Amino acid sequence: MNKAFLLLAIPVMLIFAGCDRSKEGEEEVVKIKPGMMELNLKVNGNSLTVTVPDSSIGKLEVVEQTWGATEIKVGKKFQLSISEGQGDIALKKSDIAGDDVNKFKRYIKEEPNTLVWESGITEPEFHFYTVEKVGPVFYLIENVKEDHFTEKDIQQMLESAKGLKLQETAKPAS
DSSP states (O other): OOHHHHHHHHHHHHHHOOOOOOOOOOOOOOOTTEEEEEEEEETTEEEEEEEEEOSSSSSSEEEOTTOOOOOOEEETEEEEEEEEEEOHHHHHHHHHOOOSSSSEEEEEETTTTEEEEESSSSSSSEEEEEEEEEEEEEEEEEETTTTTHHHHHHHHHHHHHHHHHHOOOOOOOO
């Protein structure tokens, strides 16, 4: 009985394992977490998409700064700055260590293209800095420095930053 079951089960498992769930020419559907939405924006003329919180946590503001950064703010807990450029992790680490006011405490994440750290003056605050390549262009993404963020806030912003992608163009109807 067990041998007969195995003889039937193995081919069925192989069929399911070999099935390609996406068909050529079909778009992959990316599920957005509840409370989040996709935002289409332009950074230096490049059309991008990033996932941001929906209006349930605050008003969405997108501001193009004179120095070339695009800032995305949703309430007080989600504030990204995106600018074109390759960034410099080593220089950023030097700046973090040399900050005499906002004292460095520890790195939470230290990767070749990403830093997440804790610092503080009187209370702990968290920051991130990441360089993401989207298509042929590098983008420097970090939290806006106007407000204090919790580690959870920073993790949400970093997750959005790492999901930055080129905006899909509408396909012509066939």
